[in-house]
Amino acid sequence: MPVICADGIVTRYANYRENDRILSIFTIDYGRMDVKARGCRKPQSPLVNVCQPFVFGQFEIFSGKERSVVNACEIKETFYPIREDYERFSIGSVMLRLTHDAAMENEPNKPLFSLLYHALSFLAYGTSAPKDLLCCFLVRYLNATGYRPAITTCAQCGRDIRGDAVVRFLPRGGAACSACSQYGEPISKTALEGMRRMLIMEDDEMDRVKLSDSVRKEILHHLSAYTSASLEYGMRALSILESNIVPPSTTPMEEGNSDA
């Protein structure tokens, strides 16, 4: 059977039979891979720490006739602090879910991978507010998946709206001038400028975003409405923020090499 080595982040799992899991891994080179992890729920399995959401590693995968099977993994990063804080965990889960839903098999999306990797790194180890990272992730995610909202020009007439006194933000399309739309909620210049800046920065600058409470609230509100209306899976992913999910484990996982 052919063996491939793929660097990727576990975005989801589903338990299967007594001790197995189906893992979804968002890989750099192959896009999303759904693979079987046999025996990974047995405490003594070398895969027990690998088959968890957020784990970034190099996976050794046998591609069989039917579903591929993960044989071993060298863990590079677990982003463990995300599991120790309820807000970070729910925001990280939204990031994983949105990435999972956008990722296609055999379709690598390196900008999206880089975005997820950096967002999880800052969420785990950075100093910025988790909700600021979510704002930044959302606008950059929409861009990386081809759904960037209009921010600088009107979504309908294409005119530059940076000098306009009143701009509205439509859940489908984004910013619109008042001549084009009397509907949709107004959005402040500060919020639009914030989104513009978050869009043009590099992934490794994401922790520089510092929003005021009111601007953060405004951006989150508009981007959530936009994501829910524009992506068929957007609302379901964002509903994680309102659900009461708790981190699955409060005991530290063993770090390090988990090769079989």
Ligand SMILES: [Zn+2]
């Ligand atoms: Zn217009």
